[in-house]
Amino acid sequence: MNDAATVSRLQFAFTVGYHYLFPQFTMGLAFLIFLLKTLYLRTKNEQYNQATRFATKIFAISFIVGVVTGIPLEFQFGTNWAEFSSFAGNIIAQLLAMEGAFAFFLESAFLGLLLFGERRFGQRVHWLASLLVFVGTWSSGFFIVAANSWLQHPVGFQPQPGGGIALTDYGAILFNPWVGPQYLHTMTGATITGAVTMAGLGAYYLLQGQHRDYGQIFLRLGVTVGLIATIIALFPSGDWEGQQVARLQPAKLAGMEGVFTTESGSGIVLIGQPDVELQRLDNPIVVPNLLSFLTFHRWNAQVIGLDQIPDDQQPDNIAFLYYAYHIMVGLGTIMLGVMLLAALLLWARRLYTSRWALWLLLLIVPFPFIANTAGWFTSELGRQPWLIYGLLRTTDGDSTVVSSGNVLFTLLGFMGIYALLWCLFLLLMLREITHGPEAATAAGTHGVTTDPPDDFLDLDDTALAKP
Amino acid sequence: MPTLWFILVGFMLTMYVLLDGFDLGAGAIAPFAARTNRDHRILLQAIGPVWDGNEVWLIAAGGTLFFTFPKLYATSFSGFYLPLMIVLWLLMLRGLSIELRGHFPSPLWGQFWDGLFFLGSALLAIFLGAAVGNVVRGVSLDQQGRFFAPLWTDFDPRSPTPGILDWYTILIGLLALSTLVLHGANFIAVKTTADLQQRTQRIARLALVSTVLLAAISTVATFWLRPVLLDRFASQPLGAIFPLLAIAGLATVGYARWADRDLLALLASGGYILGIMSSTAFVLYPVVLPAVNPANSLTITNTAAPTYGLTVGLIWWGIGMVLASIYLLVIYRLFRGKVQLDESGY
Ligand code: HDD
Ligand code: HEM
Ligand code: HEM
Numbered sequence: 001m002n003d004a005a006t007v008s009r010l011q012f013a014f015t016v017g018y019h020y021l022f023p024q025f026t027m028g029l030a031f032l033i034f035l036l037k038t039l040y041l042r043t044k045n046e047q048y049n050q051a052t053r054f055a056t057k058i059f060a061i062s063f064i065v066g067v068v069t070g071i072p073l074e075f076q077f078g079t080n081w082a083e084f085s086s087f088a089g090n091i092i093a094q095l096l097a098m099e100g101a102f103a104f105f106l107e108s109a110f111l112g113l114l115l116f117g118e119r120r121f122g123q124r125v126h127w128l129a130s131l132l133v134f135v136g137t138w139s140s141g142f143f144i145v146a147a148n149s150w151l152q153h154p155v156g157f158q159p160q161p162g163g164g165i166a167l168t169d170y171g172a173i174l175f176n177p178w179v180g181p182q183y184l185h186t187m188t189g190a191t192i193t194g195a196v197t198m199a200g201l202g203a204y205y206l207l208q209g210q211h212r213d214y215g216q217i218f219l220r221l222g223v224t225v226g227l228i229a230t231i232i233a234l235f236p237s238g239d240w241e242g243q244q245v246a247r248l249q250p251a252k253l254a255g256m257e258g259v260f261t262t263e264s265g266s267g268i269v270l271i272g273q274p275d276v277e278l279q280r281l282d283n284p285i286v287v288p289n290l291l292s293f294l295t296f297h298r299w300n301a302q303v304i305g306l307d308q309i310p311d312d313q314q315p316d317n318i319a320f321l322y323y324a325y326h327i328m329v330g331l332g333t334i335m336l337g338v339m340l341l342a343a344l345l346l347w348a349r350r351l352y353t354s355r356w357a358l359w360l361l362l363l364i365v366p367f368p369f370i371a372n373t374a375g376w377f378t379s380e381l382g383r384q385p386w387l388i389y390g391l392l393r394t395t396d397g398d399s400t401v402v403s404s405g406n407v408l409f410t411l412l413g414f415m416g417i418y419a420l421l422w423c424l425f426l427l428l429m430l431r432e433i434t435h436g437p438e439a440a441t442a443a444g445t446h447g448v449t450t451d452p453p454d455d456f457l458d459l460d461d462t463a464l465a466k467p
Numbered sequence: 468m469p470t471l472w473f474i475l476v477g478f479m480l481t482m483y484v485l486l487d488g489f490d491l492g493a494g495a496i497a498p499f500a501a502r503t504n505r506d507h508r509i510l511l512q513a514i515g516p517v518w519d520g521n522e523v524w525l526i527a528a529g530g531t532l533f534f535t536f537p538k539l540y541a542t543s544f545s546g547f548y549l550p551l552m553i554v555l556w557l558l559m560l561r562g563l564s565i566e567l568r569g570h571f572p573s574p575l576w577g578q579f580w581d582g583l584f585f586l587g588s589a590l591l592a593i594f595l596g597a598a599v600g601n602v603v604r605g606v607s608l609d610q611q612g613r614f615f616a617p618l619w620t621d622f623d624p625r626s627p628t629p630g631i632l633d634w635y636t637i638l639i640g641l642l643a644l645s646t647l648v649l650h651g652a653n654f655i656a657v658k659t660t661a662d663l664q665q666r667t668q669r670i671a672r673l674a675l676v677s678t679v680l681l682a683a684i685s686t687v688a689t690f691w692l693r694p695v696l697l698d699r700f701a702s703q704p705l706g707a708i709f710p711l712l713a714i715a716g717l718a719t720v721g722y723a724r725w726a727d728r729d730l731l732a733l734l735a736s737g738g739y740i741l742g743i744m745s746s747t748a749f750v751l752y753p754v755v756l757p758a759v760n761p762a763n764s765l766t767i768t769n770t771a772a773p774t775y776g777l778t779v780g781l782i783w784w785g786i787g788m789v790l791a792s793i794y795l796l797v798i799y800r801l802f803r804g805k806v807q808l809d810e811s812g813y
Pocket of ligand 1: 192193238373380
C-alpha cells in the first residue's frame with residue numbers, strides 16, 4: 001500500500017471502474033435511442049418519438065458524467081504511468097489519439113444536435129443525429145478496447161535500440177486478433193446494460209401504474225434487445241473470450257477458474273472459495289470435465305493449473321480474480337434467465353400484468369453494471385503481474401518521480417469528487433424518472449419543462465435586489 | 468517529421484485555446500455580465516452546443532502529443548503531477564456546472580453552479596497560462612530527463628528548483644485570464660442582444676486595456692528572464708511575423724471595439740491568440756521543455772516517436788482533422804446567430 005505503483009493501480013482501477021459505469025450505459029442507450037427514433041419514423045407513432053426524447057434526456061445526464069470522468073483517464077497514463085508511456089506510448093497512444101479524432105469529435109458535435117436540434121431542424125436531421133451519436137459512442141468503445149487488447153496481447157512492434165519499443169505494423173494493432181472477441185463481448189455487455197435498465201424502467205412505471213403506454217414500450221424494447229444480448233454475451237462472445245484467454249493467457253484462465261492443479265478433463269467450478277495459502281478450493285461444487293470441454297472442445301483436454309506457473313508470473317490477487325469472473329458469469333446467467341422468462345410472458349401477452357415478473361425486471365437493474373465491472377476486473381487482474389502482457393511489468397511502468405503520498409492525495413480527491421458526482425447523478429436521474437416521459441418536450445429535451453417555464457430565479461433576484 | 472508534428476500539435480493546442488478559450492472566458496465574465504437567471508441561461512445556451520466539442524481539442528491534442536512525443540508526454544505529465552490533477556478536477560467541476568444547472572428548479576441550485584462555473588473557468592484560464600509560463604521558463608530536468616515540480620518554492624523564476632507558481636508564471640496566468648476574458652466577452656457580445664450585450668462590450672473594453680498592459684509586461688519579463696529566446700529572431704527574422712500578428716490582432720480588437728463591430732472583434736482576438744501561441748512555439752523550437760541546465764532540455768529530437776508511427780499517424784490524423792473540421796463547421800453554422808432563449812434548454 002505504500003509504494004507508488006500500488007496506489008497508482010488503485011487510483012486507475014477506481015477511476016476507470018467508475019468511468020465505465022457511465023459509458024456502458026450510454027453506449028447501450030445510444031443504440032436503443034436510435035432504435036426508438038427509427039421506430040418512430042417507420043410507424044409515425046408519436047409515442048415512440050416522445051420516448052426517444054425522454055431517453056435522450058436520461059442519456060444527456062449520464063453522458064456528461066461519462067465525459068468528465070473520462071478526461072482524467074486520458075491524462076493518467078502520463079501522470080501515473082510515465083515509464084509505461086515512454087516505453088510504449090508511440091503505439092498505445094495511436095489508438096487513444098484516434099479515439100479523440102474519430103469518436104469524441106463526432107459524439108460531442110452531434111449530441112448538441114440530438115438535444116437541441118429537433119424542433120429547429122426537423123425529424124430527419126434528428127434521426128441522423130441519433131445515428132451519429134450511436135456510431136460515435138460505439139467507435140469510442142472500439143478504439144479504447146483496441147488499446148486494452150494491445151495490453152493483453154501486444155503485436156506489431158519491435159524493440160528499439162535506446163530502450164522501449166517501436167510500432168512496426170499499424171494494421172496489426174488495429175486488427176489485433178484479441179480485438180474481435182473483446183469488442184463484441186464489451187459492446188454486448190453495454191447493450192445489456194442499456195436494455196436491462198430500460199426494461200427495469202418500464203417495469204417500474206407499470207408497477208407504479210404511471211405512464212403505462214411508455215412503460216410498455218420500454219418493456220417491449222428492453223426485453224427483446226436484452227434477451228438477444230444476454231444470449232450473445234454467453235455465446236458466442238463469452239465463449240470466444242474464454243477460448244482466447246485459455247490459448248494466450250493460461251495464468252489468467254487458471255486464476256479465474258480457480259484451477260490450482262494441472263489436470264486432464266478439468267471440471268468447472270460453480271461455487272467454492274479459493275484458498276491461496278493452501279493452493280486449493282474450499283467447499284467446491286464442480287461439474288466434471290466441463291472446463292476442458294468448454295475451453296478446448298475436448299472432454300479430456302489438459303488445463304494448466306497454477307502449480308505449473310512460476311510464482312513471479314501469477315496474477316497477484318487470485319481470489320479477487322476468481323470471484324470477479326464468477327460474479328460476471330453468475331449474474332449473466334441470472335439475467336439471461338429473467339430475460340427469457342420475460343420474453344415468454346411478453347409473447348404470451350401476460351408480461352404487463354405479471355407483477356412478480358415486473359418486480360424481477362426491476363430488481364435486476366444493478367446486475368449488468370456489476371457484471372461489466374466484474375468482467376473488467378477479470379481481464380485486468382488476470383493480466384497481472386504484467387502491464388503489457390509478457391513485455392512490461394506493472395511495477396516497472398509507474399512514474400518514478402511521483403511519490404505514493406502524492407498519488408494518495410489525488411486518489412482521495414477523486415473519491416471525494418466522485419462521491420459528490422454520484423449523489424448528483426442519482427438525484428437528477430430520480431427526478432427525470434419521476435417526471436416521466438410526458439414531460440419531455442420537442443425543443444431541447446434537456447431542461448426543466450414541467451416546472452413553470454418562467455424564470456424561477458428572477459423572483460429571487462428581485463427579492464435580493466442589490467441596492 | 469518531428470518538426471511537422473511539432474507544428475501539428477501546436478496547431479491543435481491553438482485550436483483548443485481559440486475555441487475553448489471563448490467559453491472559458493464566458494465563464495470568467497459570467498458574474499459580471501449576467502444579472503438575472505435569464506442572462507445566465509443565455510450565456511450557457513450560447514456555449515452549450517459547442518463547449519464539449521471545444522474541450523475535445525484538448526483531449527485530442529493530449530493524445531496526439533502522447534503518440535508523437537511519448538517521452539515529452541510522460542516526463543511533463545508526471546513532473547507536473549499535482550497541477551495537472553488540479554486542472555482535471557477543475558475541468559470536471561466546470562463541465563458539470565454547465566450541464567447540470569438547468570436540471571433543478573431552485574435558486575440555490577442555480578447560484579451554486581453559477582459560482583462553480585465562474586471559479587472553474589477563471590482558475591482554469593490562470594492555470595493554463597501558468598502552464599505555458601512553466602514551459603517557457605523551464606524546469607529542473609535531471610540528466611535522465613526527469614523532474615517533479617512542487618506547486619511552489621520561493622516564487623523566484625530564477626531559482627534552481629522553480630515551482631509551478633512563481634511571479635513569472637503567475638504573471639502569464641493573469642495574462643491568459645485577461646486574454647480569455649477579452650476573447651470570451653467578444654464572443655458573448657456576438658451571441659447576445661440588449662443590455663447583456665452592452666455589459667459584455669464594456670467588459671471587453673476593460674479586458675482589452677488590461678491585456679495590452681499585461682502582454683507588454685510579460686514580453687519584457689520573458690526576454691529579461693530568458694534572453695536566449697531573442698536569438699531565434701536574430702537567426703530567423705521572418706519569425707517576427709508571429710508577434711506582429713499578435714500586435715495587429717490586438718490593434719484590430721481596439722478598432723473593432725471602438726467601432727462596436729463585435730464579430731470583427733472576435734476574429735481579431737482570435738488572431739491575437741494565434742499570434743501569441745505561434746510566437747511562443749517559434750521562440751521555443753526545437754526545445755519543447757527547457758531545463759534549468761540547458762544540457763538536459765527536452766527537444767523534439769530526443770522525445771519524438773520512431774518514424775514509422777509518425778508517418779502512419781499523419782494519414783489518419785489528416786482524415787480525422789478533416790472530419791472534425793466538417794463537424795465544427797456544421798455545428799457552428801447550425802447554431803449561428805444570436806441566442807434565442809429556448810425555454811427547455813440549460
Ligand atoms: C453484462 C455484462 C457481461 C456478461 C453478462 C458477461 N460478460 Fe464477460 N465480460 C464483460 C461483460 C459481461 C466485460 C465487462 O465487457 C468484459 C471485460 C473485458 C472484456 O472484454 O469484456 C468481460 C470479460 C470476460 C472475459 C475475460 C476476457 C479477457 O481477459 O480479456 C471472459 C473469459 C468472459 N468475459 C467470459 C464470459 C462468459 C463465459 C459469460 C457468460 C455468462 C460472460 N462473460 C458474461
Ligand atoms: C472500462 C473498463 C476497465 C476497467 C473496469 C479496468 C479495470 C482495471 C483494474 C481493476 C486495474 C487494476 C489492476 C490491478 O491493480 O491489479 C486496471 C489497471 C490498468 N488498466 Fe484497466 N480497466 C478498464 C479498461 C482499460 C483500458 C481500455 C485500458 C487501456 C487503454 C486500461 C489500461 C490499464 C492500465 C494501464 C492499468 C494500470 C496498470 C495495471 O495495473 O496493469 N484499462 N484496470
Ligand atoms: C472499455 C472501456 C471504455 C469504454 C468502452 C469507453 C467509452 C467511452 C464513451 C462511449 C465515452 C463517451 C461518454 C459517455 O458515453 O459517457 C467516453 C468518454 C471518455 N472516455 Fe471512455 N471508455 C472506456 C474507458 C476509457 C479509458 C481507459 C480512457 C482513458 C484513456 C477513456 C477516456 C475517455 C475520455 C477522455 C472521455 C471524454 C470524451 C469527451 O469529452 O467526449 N475511457 N468513453
